[in-house]
Amino acid sequence: MMNMAGNLALPSNEPMTRSRKAALIVQMMLADGQKLALDSLPEEHQLRLTHEVAALRMVDKATIAAVAEEFVQELSEVGLALPGGPAAAVSALDGQISPTAMARFREETGSAATGDPWPRLIEMEADELMQIMEAECTEVCAVVLSKLPVGKAAELLGRLPGDKARRIAYGVSQTGDIAPTAVQRIGGALAETYVSDKVTAFPAPAGARVGAILNSTKSETREDVLEGLSEEDPNFAQEVRKNIFTFPDIALRLQPTDVAKVIRLVENDEFVIALAYGNAVGEASADSVTFMLENISKRMASQLEEEMAEQTKIKASVGEAAQNALISALRDCAERGEITLIDPDEEDEE
Numbered sequence: 001m002m003n004m005a006g007n008l009a010l011p012s013n014e015p016m017t018r019s020r021k022a023a024l025i026v027q028m029m030l031a032d033g034q035k036l037a038l039d040s041l042p043e044e045h046q047l048r049l050t051h052e053v054a055a056l057r058m059v060d061k062a063t064i065a066a067v068a069e070e071f072v073q074e075l076s077e078v079g080l081a082l083p084g085g086p087a088a089a090v091s092a093l094d095g096q097i098s099p100t101a102m103a104r105f106r107e108e109t110g111s112a113a114t115g116d117p118w119p120r121l122i123e124m125e126a127d128e129l130m131q132i133m134e135a136e137c138t139e140v141c142a143v144v145l146s147k148l149p150v151g152k153a154a155e156l157l158g159r160l161p162g163d164k165a166r167r168i169a170y171g172v173s174q175t176g177d178i179a180p181t182a183v184q185r186i187g188g189a190l191a192e193t194y195v196s197d198k199v200t201a202f203p204a205p206a207g208a209r210v211g212a213i214l215n216s217t218k219s220e221t222r223e224d225v226l227e228g229l230s231e232e233d234p235n236f237a238q239e240v241r242k243n244i245f246t247f248p249d250i251a252l253r254l255q256p257t258d259v260a261k262v263i264r265l266v267e268n269d270e271f272v273i274a275l276a277y278g279n280a281v282g283e284a285s286a287d288s289v290t291f292m293l294e295n296i297s298k299r300m301a302s303q304l305e306e307e308m309a310e311q312t313k314i315k316a317s318v319g320e321a322a323q324n325a326l327i328s329a330l331r332d333c334a335e336r337g338e339i340t341l342i343d344p345d346e347e348d349e350e
């Protein structure tokens with residue numbers, strides 16, 4: 001039926017429900033060029049809204065004005081719109097409250113898995129993802145492979161037996177028509193099974209914690225502990241060794257271009273003592289001294305050598321304290337991302 005303005009009014013048998021009004025407001029805002037974060041709504045609400053928008057046709061100006069006025073009135077009366085429910089609380093407070101408190105809330109409310117599960121799955125290490133590839137059916141593995149970055153997907157495919165790799169690769173070709181909801185359900189099930197939300201008291205692995213402690217101990221104590229660990233648990237001892245960074249490791253793991261940054265990490269007198277002591281205690285330490293002097297300006301290297309020559313009879317406690325201070329500052333610098341240490345495992349692979 002045409003109104004006087006020339007617009008087609010909604011049929012009288014289709015009342016302007018709240019859902020229809022919401023759809024009309026959304027349509028008006030989209031027409032005005034607004035970008036709406038509708039994907040943050042629960043999926044069932046998104047689906048209902050889409051159906052309502054699809055049902056809209058031409059609406060008379062009086063109805064548009066009335067709906068807009070009602071919307072503005074309701075909006076003015078809202079102090080703060082808050083998303084309710086455990087999932088919304090987890091999303092809002094994750095990272096703001098302690099991990100133990102968050103873990104207890106998730107356990108109490110059954111909100112362990114919230115939001116999109118795929119980012120958590122994609123962040124898994126290759127060894128962890130291999131558990132999925134080895135245990136799940138071809139179709140599920142094909143979905144996982146399709147969601148992973150190309151490099152990680154290629155690594156997994158290369159580690160699988162040839163026949164299974166071929167089946168999964170073919171399975172990828174069958175995923176073209178799979179619905180997004182199915183992919184989300186698969187991701188949710190996998191995350192629930194393979195992604196651990198367990199909160200531990202110590203975020204860093206045990207090997208990293210022991211390695212960090214041994215970095216700052218006397219060399220005699222460090223070697224004694226490592227020898228004992230090797231006898232008790234060779235695998236754990238190897239993990240600890242990977243996390244140890246001492247003065248001799250400078251020549252092996254520091255980038256030549258980062259040496260200039262390292263010499264500024266401690267006071268000059270302490271740096272000179274660390275170098276002089278390094279020349280006196282063994283070939284490995286002396287190699288690190290040479291490495292650093294060769295990767296700075298000749299003028300600065302010459303000045304440091306003169307100052308090192310003045311350091312005679314350095315006590316072991318003083319020399320090791322200076323080297324530990326340098327190493328501690330160097331590791332802090334690496335953790336802040338200001339320098340990049342060479343990974344010994346990558347060197348071994350080459």
